[in-house]
Amino acid sequence: MSAISAERTPAPTRTTSTLELKGVSRWYGNVVAVNDVSMALGPGVTGLLGPNGAGKTTLLHMMAGFLSPSRGTVTLDGSPTWRNPEVYRRLGLVSEREAVHTFLTAYEFVLASAKLHRLPDPEEAARRAIALVELEGAQSRRIGTYSKGMRQRARVAAALVHDPQVLLLDEPFNGMDPRQRLHMMDLLHRLGAAGRTILFSSHILEEVEQVSGTVQVMVAGRLAASGDFRTIRRLMTxxxxxxxxxxxxxxxxxxxxxxxxxxxxxxxxxxxxxxxxxxxxxxxxxxxxxxxxxxxxxxxxxxxxxxxxxxxxxxxxx
The missing domain is CATH 3.30.70.980 (YebC, transcriptional regulation domain)
Structure with a gap:
């Protein structure tokens, strides 16, 4: 992988943010998707690890304010994420489900996100975000012509365009080739080192091992283990x-x-x-x-x- 130029390195954030969950549960009728989860996430990269169906996506959507907890609280720097549009000034989300207009180019897609955030210079913000995910060479192509890995990178750029202090990613490495995967891992490392709070979900142990030293493990809606990755890996082995x-x-x-x-x-x-x-x-x-x-x-x-x-x-x- 080529060296990343200084202009592509995320600038250190001036402030840091803490995302906190206290006794959070979410159920749908008689089905419990998330059961009494408590955690606090600060600057750095944390992996949310668990098999498919463990409740990772539901938990991320509550963190992002897309779902209300059935019980408990989810706060960003002390403010609830549910029904609080102000949190989106500090938070970015890359959901697992793709919601990209394929007739747009990557630049148009990221620019639209910048304008929705009412950034003072949306064009420059879009160019900077696209450079971070290394899509400059393809930014004028329609997203419908992209591979899945390239679409993922365009969606990450849209989530980063307003320089959020918190970034949530649901299975971000899906569909990426080895080079794209290495670049994305490096980007997450650098964002975490710059003081941002990064949480990404995965059902693949090796992905979490390569990106994050801290892990939250979910099983059947419950938080099964939490802490240093090496300790949890030892338990598994x-x-x-x-x-x-x-x-x-x-x-x-x-x-x-x-x-x-x-x-x-x-x-x-x-x-x-x-x-x-x-x-x-x-x-x-x-x-x-x-x-x-x-x-x-x-x-x-x-x-x-x-x-x-x-x-x-x-x-x-x-």
Whole structure:
């Protein structure tokens, strides 16, 4: 990726903002989308991590003032976000659902956002925002001709055009190619370092790991874990794991694996061997050595509980 010029580097903000949620819940009839969530977000980049359907989008929409909490409060610097248009002077949102008029060029789209914010020089603000997301070369093309990743960048530019102190992004890396992804990650880093409060949602662990040191983990509408990413990653890695194994001699392999410190349980079935391990890395390193020593060929090794739902649900119980 080419070096980013000084003119594309976000200027440090003169003030900082804090977004705070206290006991926030949101339900639709008998369906609880968000359940008693409390958090405070200050300057820097925070990842909102969780499987699809965890309530991340509902939470972001309440933060942005698009939805009212059924219970609890959402405030930006002490002011409620719901029914308070003034918060949009300090807040920008990139929603997961695209709402872009494809007949507009990127410049026209970002310029319209600048004019809606009644900026004193909307043309200059639009050019600056487009430069931040590196779309200058394509700014005169209709958005309908863009790839999904380019459309995402145009939407980020529209959200940044008024230089907000708080930026909320719902799955911002969807559809981006590797270069676009790296650029967006770098931009979020620089915005956070400049004193802005950035929150982005993702269901991909690696995205959060590369962008944010602080994470909020949501599972089934609840805040399951909060804090330093490395601590939460350690919880995920060290949780119990279940493997289904097929080999040339499941019975002999089961007996040999019972002596391994990382193995907490073994169950011999009719067609496969089920092994419970307390540490993923230790077990996967030990298995080939054990099989080789016993003269057994492993034909299949499948983690049975590696879905995002099972990984994040473990944090609720931890």
């Amino acid at each position: 060290n949780r119990p794991h279940v493997f289904a194994i097929r080999s040339t001699d499941d019975r002999a392999l089961a007996v040999a694996l019972m002596a391994e410190p990382s193995v907490t349980g073994v169950e011999l079935g009719r067609t496969e061997l089920t092994v419970r391990a307390g540490d993923y890395g230790s077990f996967t390193r030990a298995l080939p050595k054990v099989a080789l020593a016993q003269g057994i060929r492993v034909r299949q090794l499948v983690p049975e509980d590696e879905s995002l739902e099972s990984v994040f649900s473990y944090l609720v119980e931890a």
